[in-house]
Amino acid sequence: MRNVHHITHPLVQHKLTLMRRSDASTTTFRTLLNEVSSLMAYEVTRDMPLQDVEVQTPLETMTGQMIDGKKLVFVSILRAGNGILEGMLSVVPGARIGHVGLYRDPTTLEPVEYYFKMPQEMAERDIIIVDPMLATGNSAIAAVTRLKQLKPKSIKFVCLLTCPEGLAAMGKAHPDVDIYTAAIDRELSEHGYILPGLGDAGDRIFGTK
Template identity: 80%
Template sequence: MSQVHLIDHPLVQHKLTLMRRKEASTNSFRRMLGELSTLMAYEITRDMPLQDIEIETPMETMTGKVIDGKKLVLVSILRAGNGFLDGMLNVVPGARIGHIGLYRDPETLQPVEYYFKMPSEMAERDIIVVDPMLATGNSAAAAVARLKQMNPKSIKFMCLLAAPEGIATMQKAHPDVPIYTAAIDRELDSHGYILPGLGDAGDRIFGTK
């Protein structure tokens, strides 16, 4: 099964609680998401491989370790996933960015791809897929399946909130993909929204509610 990593750092939990409040403005929601995604990026990149390089300090030559950020791709599931990008780029500014757009077919309720744009040489890269909400899990599972066709070195999935149903969908479809989340909420309602949740993340990020 996919490993589920709950990022329970006090600062993450504090900001998430403030974001959940229905009176939080678009500006404050967007700002806190940026701050929270930076904090979460530290956790999800904890095991990134390092390489040795030789540098000159003001005192002498030494060998230090660096992350090759150019090998990392942050893949946003449109549109809400874009809210994660700026905060994560604070940590890994050399990362490339990919986008995948999916909508739910009203008859089959299955995700349909309408946009897909990735950097080149994906087989050499590690991928972090970002989407604020892991609700039913259908879009996330479809996005990961599409990305696996490019044979990347690794894939991780990061979200703000996960529902048990979404985790189960991802674990069944992609048991090899670890999930990183700031909270596992109670359940989905009849419309597929997470409870207690925080509403529609895309609407709250972009002010379209």
């Protein structure tokens, strides 16, 4: 799939492997997630537009280039998406933040929306959706569908892990959305979890397992 970007940087892969370990503490998991998210942010924002600005150096005036972080919105799919936000914001601190509250029905595995809050004037903004997992793809598809109603300039999706099933579902529903991931794992379990995966990201981030 041409719109799938597999981030294979050695530091990302090293830290992700440490996160997968079942004996990693909640504190360790959060710290690693923050670090991995920061590293991934560099790849995700690689094509962000720049604008010329005049700056005064200690020696003379020059024209440099800067991004307009206020035009970027990080959208977290609650609750696990919040674990990625801090790392992303460390790279683009001026970005706005939106939240989509979705939970997965344990029987149907379909997403149910319970919260939606975005900045104003979304038609002028680029959106980066963050969620640690792209598993069945149902939540991601629902979030993208909802956000497209606001007609943003662009939408990207960032996750730590995904699998062939999730990529196929997302690609079929939203072929125009680029996906950035640190790993494409083997498959989904019968309960909708990524294998080999790293367990329930939300539980591991917030210590609620």
